[in-house]
Amino acid sequence: MKKFDAVVIGAGMSGIACALRLQSFGLNVALIEKHRVLGGLNSFFQRVKKSPTGQRLGIRQFDVGLHALTNFAKKGSRNRPLMKILRQLRIPYDSLLLKEQNYSLIHLDNRKIKFDNNIETFIKEVESFFPDQLEGFNKLVEVVKNSTLDTSDTLYVSSREKIKEFISDETLQEMIFLPVFYYGSSWEDDIDFKQFCIMFQALYLEGFSRPYGGIRTLFNILKEKMQSLNIVRMMGVAVQKIEQKLDHHILELSNGEVISTKKVFSSIGYPETQRVLGKKVNKESVGKLGFVEVQIFYNDLLEKKLPTICFYNKTKKFVYRNPDTLIDTDSAIICSPEGYDEFEGKEGILRVTFLANYKLWKELDSKQYDEKKEYVEKIARDLICEVYPEHNRKECFIDTFTPLTVEKYTSHMNGAIYGATKKFLNGDIGIKDLFLIGTDQGYLGITGSILSGISMANMNGFPTRHNP
Ligand SMILES: Cc1cc2nc3c(=O)[nH]c(=O)nc-3n(C[C@H](O)[C@H](O)[C@H](O)COP(=O)(O)OP(=O)(O)OC[C@H]3O[C@@H](n4cnc5c(N)ncnc54)[C@H](O)[C@@H]3O)c2cc1C
Incomplete structure (x- = not known):
């Protein structure tokens, strides 16, 4: 043995x-x-596109998870999680070839807020669109900056309740939660305040990058x-x-x-x-929360810079729950892997992620499963048209995964990405x-x-x- x-x-x-x-x-x-x-x-994986007669039409490489490497840190920074992992694994910073995000967007109802790798951008947006919330937002930023994780602390503190101590405007609350929940909450409609601080730090204070x-x-x-x-x-x-x-x-x-x-x-x-x-x-x-993701390749992506990630919610209230339909069409993430520094090529991808119900996908037979994937792809296309109306839509390749794909390849029960x-x-x-x-x-x-x-x-x- x-x-x-x-x-x-x-x-x-x-x-x-x-x-x-x-x-x-x-x-x-x-x-x-x-x-x-x-x-x-x-x-990561690759897909081959074939014609109905079996002729090979093309091949594309896909990343499964990487929308963004969170916790961006500039070379030489200190006390940052990214620097810690590089030091401990003895990986030179430059070998990652990191490209910073252009900017990201929180799009809720008809309101839009921009943020990037400098928290000052977010603060200015709050000052412009929610001036009476600025003081509270600054206090929240300070609380997050000073938070430390005590691994023996198992007490759950609702972030929905806690945030009211800083932010009274419900729209701004929802806008702050939208990226935080989508990128790291395994709770429905809430997140433990310890995790909230970790995510706030990772997304808003440090920000996004992507290895070239x-x-x-x-x-x-x-x-x-x-x-x-x-x-x-x-x-x-x-x-x-x-x-x-x-x-x-x-x-x-x-x-x-x-x-x-x-x-x-x-x-x-x-x-x-x-x-x-x-x-x-x-x-x-x-875990209860599953996701569907549609990745669409376009021959000709926009010349002008796309937001790196758009966190979208159709209505004033953001609902983050296991939906009682195959996918929740009220909210989504649209990620543009080309939305980082120096997009050189013309072809590019947009990735659209929706909350999805594992059980309902599991009940489908294989014909229904393929049909429903096509239905979700149409919804993703429509959403891209709505959010980026000026976008050039010459699609050349598409692939979609569901909670069943996640379960098949990672063995996570219910395909629950966040456990x-x-x-x-x-x-x-x-x-x-x-x-x-x-x-x-x-x-x-x-x-x-x-x-x-x-x-x-x-x-x-x-x-x-x-x-x-
Ligand atoms: C669509 C999507 C988008 C994402 N976007 C981002 C993003 O933009 N930024 C970000 O930071 N994170 C993102 N994530 C999340 C991130 O990918 C995960 O949090 C992280 O990769 C989890 O790593 P892990 O090692 O904990 O678990 P896993 O990656 O799940 O690793 C567990 C491994 O165990 C293997 N395994 C299971 N059972 C067995 C067994 N019995 N024997 C042997 N092996 C087994 C599985 O095959 C798997 O390889 C995304 C995830 C997805 C799916």
């Missing part, structure tokens, strides 16, 4: 970062991934690191069962192998980890030497999940006299 000091389950962002950090402590580490491709929720070349640029760096550190990678292999022994764990794998390890770091989610531990999965521990509302900030789920990392540990997004992998490895993987 192969023996390891640590096994990391899942080669998404948190798993890769965790394995790299553990190996740098001199541990013998295995990284086990069910899928054949790295990245999990932040992977997309997520592959980051993966190429991480892959090279893994190769140089000789991490054992098992791709296309799922962990099927974990058996807890006195001072080690036995793992049964889908390729028939059985391995032994002192420590397990699981990035697959809390209920999913419970499942491989053979424990009962509580319905409440499974459940219960998070385990110290990684401890009550099993000795097994730690949760990634989404259900509580740090979301690309930067967040990398930070999660690193901090859980630092806290629980570092060999000490007491913790050999």
